[in-house]
Amino acid sequence: MSNNVVIIVADDVPVGTVVAVAKRADSQVRAVVAGSRELAESVAGAGVASVCWVPQPEGVPTEALAGVVAQKVQQLAPAVTLAPNAAASRVLAGAVAAALDAAVASSVVAVNFEDGKTVVERLVAEQRAVETLETTAPVVALVSDGAEDVEESAPAPIEEVAAAVLAPMTVAGIHEGESGGADLANAQRVVGVGRGLTSKDQLALAEALAGALDAEIACSLSLCDDYRWFEHARVVGTSTQRIAPRLYVSVGISGQPQHMTGVRGAKTIVAINNDPEAPIFRNCAYGIVGDLNKVVPALTAALS
Numbered sequence: 001m002s003n004n005v006v007i008i009v010a011d012d013v014p015v016g017t018v019v020a021v022a023k024r025a026d027s028q029v030r031a032v033v034a035g036s037r038e039l040a041e042s043v044a045g046a047g048v049a050s051v052c053w054v055p056q057p058e059g060v061p062t063e064a065l066a067g068v069v070a071q072k073v074q075q076l077a078p079a080v081t082l083a084p085n086a087a088a089s090r091v092l093a094g095a096v097a098a099a100l101d102a103a104v105a106s107s108v109v110a111v112n113f114e115d116g117k118t119v120v121e122r123l124v125a126e127q128r129a130v131e132t133l134e135t136t137a138p139v140v141a142l143v144s145d146g147a148e149d150v151e152e153s154a155p156a157p158i159e160e161v162a163a164a165v166l167a168p169m170t171v172a173g174i175h176e177g178e179s180g181g182a183d184l185a186n187a188q189r190v191v192g193v194g195r196g197l198t199s200k201d202q203l204a205l206a207e208a209l210a211g212a213l214d215a216e217i218a219c220s221l222s223l224c225d226d227y228r229w230f231e232h233a234r235v236v237g238t239s240t241q242r243i244a245p246r247l248y249v250s251v252g253i254s255g256q257p258q259h260m261t262g263v264r265g266a267k268t269i270v271a272i273n274n275d276p277e278a279p280i281f282r283n284c285a286y287g288i289v290g291d292l293n294k295v296v297p298a299l300t301a302a303l304s
């Protein structure tokens with residue numbers, strides 16, 4: 001096993017951060033991609049040295065390619081295999097870890113090699129601390145969400161895996177989930193609410209602002225999973241959906257990376273938060289430090 005890094009990608013998600021973390025440890029990162037030709041081409045243009053592409057036949061879920069992907073990665077014998085923290089890539093990472101008998105880690109932000117060991121840094125304690133792990137075993141790791149841009153590069157060669165034997169699994173049907181009336185994907189303006197709202201009555205403030213802006217309402221995961229105020233279809237972020245409105249007004253949202261991943265495509269982000277140190281203020285065009293109970297009605301009145 002030499003000090004090399006392979007990335008696996010099976011979801012159509014930004015790969016800038018995964019490639020960047022990999023390249024800091026190995027300048028000649030190889031990629032194994034499961035999915036469409038377009039996905040393989042986009043990874044090939046993201047700064048990797050080569051792409052091994054496992055095509056996904058029509059009607060076959062990406063997860064059915066896990067065995068083939070594991071076999072291909074095993075042939076490359078990497079010290080470290082990295083994947084984005086996205087649904088199908090996670091499954092493939094699991095299959096690779098089993099095949100390599102690897103140590104596994106999540107929320108990883110850096111890997112490097114020191115004195116014959118692989119050193120992995122990952123976020124812990126709700127991302128407030130970095131834990132360093134060391135091992136001499138192969139490592140399979142999910143990379144923490146980040147916003148590093150894809151480095152412009154000449155496309156890497158793509159080697160297609162022909163006639164792979166896939167797990168006998170097909171997509172039998174797709175039933176659209178309840179959207180709760182939300183059309184966040186196409187909304188031009190969105191008001192996002194978070195745990196800064198401590199009582200359900202305060203939702204009326206955000207709804208009035210959304211009305212004045214002709215905006216949809218979105219929320220952080222907490223208001224869906226913990227408070228049960230909203231359907232999953234209104235959550236934006238890593239676990240759900242990424243949106244790209246012209247305007248995103250966040251109300252009482254701290255701006256954790258898992259949420260910001262979902263709104264990074266917004267043209268303009270306006271943040272309202274009473275904590276001047278809230279991370280959202282590092283990611284917005286306009287920030288208003290203040291109590292949402294005062295700021296939101298004032299903004300609504302000014303817009304009405």
Ligand SMILES: Cc1cc2nc3c(=O)[nH]c(=O)nc-3n(C[C@H](O)[C@H](O)[C@H](O)COP(=O)(O)OP(=O)(O)OC[C@H]3O[C@@H](n4cnc5c(N)ncnc54)[C@H](O)[C@@H]3O)c2cc1C
Binds near residue numbers: 193197239291
């Ligand atoms: C694997 C994983 C996946 C995740 N996926 C997602 C995801 O897809 N989407 C998502 O949103 N989260 C996701 N999370 C959760 C995420 O890490 C955060 O916990 C969550 O986004 C925090 O929600 P919040 O900003 O509403 O709450 P908090 O972080 O609690 O922030 C509340 C904010 O409100 C402010 N505030 C309080 N009172 C007021 C007031 N009166 N006026 C103004 N501001 C006020 C506070 O200063 C604070 O900054 C995920 C977490 C994990 C571990």
